[in-house]
Amino acid sequence: MRETDFRSGCPIATTLDVLGDKWTLVIVRDMLNGKAKFAEFLGSPEGVPTNILAARLKRMVETGLAKKTAYQERPKRFAYELTPKGRDLIPVVHAMCGWAKSHYSECWTPPVAFMDLRP
Amino acid sequence: MRETDFRSGCPIATTLDVLGDKWTLVIVRDMLNGKAKFAEFLGSPEGVPTNILAARLKRMVETGLAKKTAYQERPKRFAYELTPKGRDLIPVVHAMCGWAKSHYSECWTPPVAFMDLRP
DNA sequence: GCTACACACTTGCTTTTTGCAAGTCACTAG
DNA sequence: CTAGTGACTTGCAAAAAGCAAGTGTGTAGC
Numbered sequence: 001m002r003e004t005d006f007r008s009g010c011p012i013a014t015t016l017d018v019l020g021d022k023w024t025l026v027i028v029r030d031m032l033n034g035k036a037k038f039a040e041f042l043g044s045p046e047g048v049p050t051n052i053l054a055a056r057l058k059r060m061v062e063t064g065l066a067k068k069t070a071y072q073e074r075p076k077r078f079a080y081e082l083t084p085k086g087r088d089l090i091p092v093v094h095a096m097c098g099w100a101k102s103h104y105s106e107c108w109t110p111p112v113a114f115m116d117l118r119p
Numbered sequence: 120m121r122e123t124d125f126r127s128g129c130p131i132a133t134t135l136d137v138l139g140d141k142w143t144l145v146i147v148r149d150m151l152n153g154k155a156k157f158a159e160f161l162g163s164p165e166g167v168p169t170n171i172l173a174a175r176l177k178r179m180v181e182t183g184l185a186k187k188t189a190y191q192e193r194p195k196r197f198a199y200e201l202t203p204k205g206r207d208l209i210p211v212v213h214a215m216c217g218w219a220k221s222h223y224s225e226c227w228t229p230p231v232a233f234m235d236l237r238p
Numbered sequence: 239g240c241t242a243c244a245c246a247c248t249t250g251c252t253t254t255t256t257g258c259a260a261g262t263c264a265c266t267a268g
Numbered sequence: 269c270t271a272g273t274g275a276c277t278t279g280c281a282a283a284a285a286g287c288a289a290g291t292g293t294g295t296a297g298c
Binding site: 016022023026091092101102106 | 125126127128129130131132133134135136139140141142144145148163164165166183204207208210211212213214215216217218219220221222223225226227229
Binding site for chain 2: 274277278
């Protein structure tokens with residue numbers, strides 16, 4: 001995503017242009033919980049389709065939220081992890097957790113380790 | 120949206136199921152800034168299409184983020200405003216503002232009044 | 239060698255959502 | 269009787285999402 005693609009200079013609109021879809025923050029959550037491999041993300045209960053996951057990981061690398069590194073050669077396998085820019089989304093996901101917990105009583109209480117995360 | 124439509128009980132996924140698109144939080148931002156009428160939302164620089172705006176306002180009323188009231192009869196005209204549940208998104212939009220300001224230096228600094236908002 | 243299996247994707251196709259332009263409906267003003 | 273405003277709705281093309289199946293590269297077992 002280039003800056004010229006942003007709808008406006010508004011920080012909220014800019015944030016939504018980068019990660020305003022149904023999957024990106026779910027993947028960020030998984031990464032914050034230590035998941036790193038393609039198959040690990042697929043294992044999450046939301047059930048992201050493989051093509052969507054591949055597209056999101058690609059875009060997250062392009063926008064600098066995550067980085068991709070080979071954790072082994074032959075066969076080449078990759079791990080994805082958040083960059084500092086990606087980790088800086090922690091306050092955003094925490095705020096969302098707080099909101100959902102307040103208004104959707106049936107939703108889960110995140111693990112303490114997750115809520116204790118700091119950028 | 121019914122609870123059975125949620126992808127999982129995760130609070131982040133739940134939040135994204137309710138407002139995980141490119142427009143809803145832009146409209147929330149406008150409402151926090153005092154906008155209330157259909158034409159006022161259309162005036163924002165992001166340029167939401169009229170059919171999308173109508174659909175989002177409808178869904179925001181259905182999910183309890185906003186309420187719609189007639190501010191005059193004949194011709195009937197409506198005003199939209201956030202419910203307490205909608206105002207509780209303030210920490211989410213503030214967190215997004217902070218993130219965008221940190222990583223996209225060209226984006227605007229929100230007005231002090233906006234950043235001083237509390238649920 | 240052959241089969242089976244794992245991981246990380248990619249491809250093809252259908253369905254859904256988005257976005258744009260234009261039109262509608264209920265009025266008010268001149 | 270025409271023009272204008274506000275709040276939408278409709279039609280249609282383009283883009284994105286979702287599903288199932290397939291591909292490429294390797295290891296393990298027989």
